[in-house]
Amino acid sequence: MMMKPKLKAKNILKILKRRYPEVRCALDHENPFELLVSTALSAQCTDKQVNKVTPALFERYPSAMELSSARVADVRRRIRAVGLFDTKSKNLVAMAKLLVKDHGAEVPRDRESLEKLPGVGRKTANVVLSNAFDFPALAVDTHVKRLSGRLGLSGSENVDKIEKALCELFPKEEWRDISHRLIQFGRDVCDARKPRCDGCELYECCDYRGGESPRAR
DNA sequence: ATCCCGAGGG
DNA sequence: CCCTCTGGAT
Incomplete structure (x- = not known):
């Protein structure tokens, strides 16, 4: 049959x-920046690990503006529990710098811009587009x-x-x-x-x- | 030991 | 297409 x-x-x-x-998205967040960061952090680890480090991270770096001038070493220390922290910490700071430079410190709403961000690939871009901006994406x-x-x-x-x-x-x-x-x-x-x-x-x-x-x- | 709600690079 | 990067859970 x-x-x-x-x-x-x-x-x-x-x-x-x-x-x-x-x-619901496992990584539920009130603003696009937090969703973007936590989704980018979730690569090869559980959302539990991510949710463990993000509160403190966002308290220190509430937006792309603050994160853009962060020291990579400090970010690395804060996200250690998610693993792959060496790459992820560098990417986060570079990503924030790019957001400030090209997107007015906001999260862009198109796939092309999102995928240009360091550490953001197809999957993360789709999650942000669909969950933060209600754009249809799978x-x-x-x-x-x-x-x-x-x-x-x-x-x-x-x-x-x-x-x-x-x-x-x-x-x-x-x-x-x-x-x-x-x-x-x-x-x-x-x-x-x-x-x-x-x-x-x-x-x-x-x-x-x-x-x-x-x-x- | 082996895999994970990936991405980047060879 | 393949590999590597990592802590944590199982």
Whole structure:
């Protein structure tokens, strides 16, 4: 019973909405600057680690203006718990300088400018665009990548193609939340190494099924 | 030991 | 495409 991708996507959307009625960005922040910084810090670590260092960080550096004149060593000390701090601390200060120089110390609202910021890639840019500015964007991270592959929504292509495929599959107004739901589901059920396929609500929609089908990890 | 709600560089 | 960077959780 091969389902058409479009219909399959619709079912997945429905099931995930039921499972996660309300979705929020794990790194919830009141202003774009804080969202940008904490999202950039979240690379290769948990949001718990990020939330541990950001309060003190933002107390000392409330905006791009203050952060732009920070000493890298001080920032590094403050963010040590998130790991990869050597690169991240340098990037944060450089990023703030660029914000002050080119964007009036504000967070730019277009993808091109965001991705020029040191330490900001496609994923972070999409999170900021969709969560801070309500621009339709679908963030693809490792969870989304893995789930998309397993469910058979896209091939195991590169991130750009996966993002494009998912954007065609899901309605624009869902782009922001579907990645959060896929991420959540990836953590709760579809683990990278030991997926809990028994009792999985998406089993019927899945091309992977614990490895039964020849699909990418 | 191994992986993580990445990004940058080779 | 591949690798590396890191602390923390498991």
